Amino acid sequence: MVAPVTTAAGKGPSPGPCRRRTDSGPSRARWTAWLVVAPFLAYVGTFLLYPTALVLAGAFQDGDGAFTPANLAELTRGVHLQAFLRSIELSALTALLGAVFGALLSWAVATGRPEGALRRVVIAGAGVLAQFGGVPLAFAFLATVGFQGFVTTFLRDAFGVDLFATGAWLFELPGLTLVYTFFQIPLMVIVFLPALDGLRPQWREAVDSLGGSSWTYWRHVGGPILLPAFLGSLLLLFANAFSAYATAAALVSQGSPIVPLQIRGALTGEVLLGQENLGKALGFGMIVVVTVAMGLYALLQRRFTRWQ
């Protein structure tokens, strides 16, 4: 999961009143502030910055620790390049599917009664299902539509329909698309519903009283206000799918079609050895892609808050 990007972290104490205090005042306040953030910084340093630095350094080293651009050059060729293209394709497709269906669901919720059962059920469900990923999710799909899944066997026995007539799609990209979409839709509901709730009924009434149609409202008011939020959510969903690993690892055992699975192969494979740094280069490539996505997200976010 990708944590939502937080914006400005508070403005800190204003300098005015502090000046009137004794000299120790501001410095003590500053020390206390540092003390409070220290655990957070230590945490981020240990589990985010340090591993990132290791990946960045490793991406440019060969097996003996000498500098080399060969690992990165490898990313532009053959199976690795294809894996990046497939990963981006899979993430974009599931982000789009998740965004469209999630937005429709959010819209249904937003137009319903504020205290209605639909809203409560959808919000509770989305909160749970957006976090329902990894091995349990893969297992759920295997148990229902896997080769011996109960839906598969039921369809086969009752109607003679073979879900796998076209091949083992569940264990390939189509399967990943289906399974990823399963957690993308609820995530979309969580991030997009607040924007829909932010639409004021007065705006609609203003359009109506000025003789505008429903189309006019969406074309000139609702659409433009929601667009940045929608695109921002789309990018968030993209990053979410792009960084997902466990679900794919549990489902796909052959061919390593996407980047996280190739990293697994590079780090733990016992056939092609000495690929640790190639794995780090793949990780570096993922960081670049996610950074671009999150950069665009931050830009949109800034634009979105201006509209509010």
Place this chain on the structure above:
Amino acid sequence: MTHTRVLRLVGTGAAALALVAACGTPPPKEGAASGTPAATAKSAAEFGGLDELVEAAKAEGRLNVIALPPDWANYGAIISAFEAKYGIEVDSAQPDASSQDEINAAKQLKGGDRAPDVFDLGLNVALANTDVFAPYRVETWADIPDELKEPSGLHYGDYGGFMSIGYDASKVPAPTSVKDLLKPEYQGKVALNGDPTQAGAAFSGVVMASLGNGGSADDIAPGVEFFAQLKAAGNFLPVDPSPATIESGQTPVVIDWDYTNAAQTAKLAGKVDWKVVVPRDAQVGAYYNQAVNKDAPHPAAARLWQEFLYSDEGQNLYLEGLSRPVRMDAMEKAGTLDAAAAAKLPDTGGEQVFLTQEQSDKAKQVLSASWARAVG
């Protein structure tokens, strides 16, 4: 209430630490006193004999092993037998890890008490990591065929087997050759144990497919092509087989080592009619390798483990797991081989192929370039 419990915990922890500090130090000193420090002993003789080694190992009291699945080559029984015989506690970490994971663990845990003492490795990984091993020759060293051991004792074959096809006889007809698997009777049923660019067993599966389709140890392209055909025919299952997938019927045909397939036969007796065949036209063999970690936290126990594995008892335990122990020929001549267990091994005859390092390296290049495309 909570407070006192925490205090008591802290107290117990401190006491335990003190105990460890008090009791943990002497053994290495004793080891050093008895002649050679355990960490550099190259044979039991350097300890002053096997009995001295047993004593030093018992003083250490623990052995860390890694990546030894209980149903793989009978390791579950081997570990229990070792524990019972010497009263040494065996800590078996990550049973499902790969050979490369073993080396990674040794490097990451280096200097710690939990680092693996010994390794059980595919030949590729063993050859690439000799700097992590300590040379040690077991007492039965002479029985190990020369081509299966590194002369100074850094690593040496422990057990091996042949690539095989395991199948559920109640669901599919018996295959006699690799090509049989392309028939429509096997639609959506054939699984390979792992991705051949990552897992040693799957790698040998591709070599087997190559031999069965006009290829050779020097040219595995026909093997890759075979799996591409298998996929095009809708017969190839991209599912990682396990005892659970076999029992639930998800993987009715599994390409894997004969000893792992044979272990399934025994395990699933009465539930699944699991049979094993080593295709006559495509016999690929390989041995796993044993090595001692040069930074082993329990150096004497590590060496005693080797002596146990290569003793008649240890080798026969491998055989009971239907893998072929490396001293098999010598033991057969000496009459110490468990003949009943040997009779249960899947039948092999005809030409047997063991890949050389050069052939293996070449095959890896072919795989890394073509496998993803073949099954993708």
